Amino acid sequence: MIRALAETPTAWRYGYELCQQLGLKAGAMYPILMPLADRELLKTAWETDAPAGRPPRHLYRLTGPGWPSRPSWPGRHRTGLWARLDCS
Amino acid sequence: MRRAHSSSEWSRRWSQCSPLPLILIATAAPTANPGQYLAVCGGGGYGRDAMGDHSPAPVPRLVDSDSAGLPAIDGPALLLAAATAALPDDRRGWGAAMAAELDQVRGGSSRWWFAAGCARTAIFPPSNSRTPVRVAGAGGGRRGSRAGGRPRTVLTSGLCCGLRRSSAEWRRSVARSRRTPGAARSLIIGVVGLAGVATCIALTALPCGAARGG
Numbered sequence: 001m002i003r004a005l006a007e008t009p010t011a012w013r014y015g016y017e018l019c020q021q022l023g024l025k026a027g028a029m030y031p032i033l034m035p036l037a038d039r040e041l042l043k044t045a046w047e048t049d050a051p052a053g054r055p056p057r058h059l060y061r062l063t064g065p066g067w068p069s070r071p072s073w074p075g076r077h078r079t080g081l082w083a084r085l086d087c088s
Numbered sequence: 089m090r091r092a093h094s095s096s097e098w099s100r101r102w103s104q105c106s107p108l109p110l111i112l113i114a115t116a117a118p119t120a121n122p123g124q125y126l127a128v129c130g131g132g133g134y135g136r137d138a139m140g141d142h143s144p145a146p147v148p149r150l151v152d153s154d155s156a157g158l159p160a161i162d163g164p165a166l167l168l169a170a171a172t173a174a175l176p177d178d179r180r181g182w183g184a185a186m187a188a189e190l191d192q193v194r195g196g197s198s199r200w201w202f203a204a205g206c207a208r209t210a211i212f213p214p215s216n217s218r219t220p221v222r223v224a225g226a227g228g229g230r231r232g233s234r235a236g237g238r239p240r241t242v243l244t245s246g247l248c249c250g251l252r253r254s255s256a257e258w259r260r261s262v263a264r265s266r267r268t269p270g271a272a273r274s275l276i277i278g279v280v281g282l283a284g285v286a287t288c289i290a291l292t293a294l295p296c297g298a299a300r301g302g
Contacts, residue, residue, distance in 0.1 A: 002226075014147065014189065014192070015185065015186075015189045016192050016193060016202070019202075020159055024200045025202075025205040026096060026186070026189070026201075026203075026204075026205030026206045026209070027204070027205030027206070027208040027209055028205070029205075030186065030205075030206065030209040031213075031214045034179070034182060034209075034213065034214050035214050044185075047188075049184045054191060055187065055188040055191055056188060057188045057191075057192065058181075058184075058185030058188060058294075059190070062259065
């Protein structure tokens with residue numbers, strides 16, 4: 001899930017889209033998304049340009065402090081999301 | 089004698105006084121088209137949710153879908169509405185998010201699978217690591233009855249709460265039973281299961297009886 005979100009860290013993703021990309025069932029995806037949002041590792045927003053007659057969807061992306069430090073930093077300098085993941 | 093309320097009156101009452109996302113499993117007088125009274129209607133009054141943003145997504149509420157000109161919801165949406173009605177306050181935005189995603193899912197079986205997965209998450213949500221978890225969510229059923237909810241709606245909400253409570257009790261009993269050998273283990277599990285069912289019945293039947301008596 002984290003990797004899928006980190007592929008395009010600035011893009012907002014839909015829940016069902018993530019389900020299909022990762023081959024996850026909804027019953028597996030939301031229990032992952034919820035704790036990530038609780039820990040503020042995941043930023044959430046509501047779709048603002050939903051067409052009439054369709055409910056606005058919920059959007060997800062990694063939080064700013066979480067994703068950028070992954071590529072080449074040494075482990076002890078990693079911050080945010082990756083540092084927490086490395087520790088866990 | 090108590091006056092029978094029309095569905096639109098129930099809708100008005102609920103939309104005014106209940107912050108709980110209300111679900112309608114059935115009407116008092118079954119109709120040929122059950123979806124007539126079942127629709128997704130926006131403006132549930134969630135306010136700011138635990139996700140830190142305002143939820144504009146619709147929540148299931150009692151409306152007369154014919155007069156309101158809204159589409160009736162299908163089985164998967166109804167299942168999801170029933171499950172998310174008992175979500176704790178800090179998780180309600182997720183119920184709206186699931187409903188909005190379900191709206192995008194096409195195909196009967198896909199919709200059922202998606203709704204079933206969401207319902208499982210709604211009934212057994214992961215504990216919130218940021219805010220204290222409200223124990224068992226029993227307030228959902230009580231709040232529904234205080235808001236003048238119909239017995240069947242209260243029953244459904246209470247059943248979801250009771251199911252969650254039973255699950256928590258069962259997990260606790262399993263943890264205890266690891267330290268308790270033999271027949272005592274099954275006895276404890278049985279007693280806890282019965283207590284969960286009794287709690288569920290008490291949460292739903294007593295408020296309904298009190299409402300009828302009043």
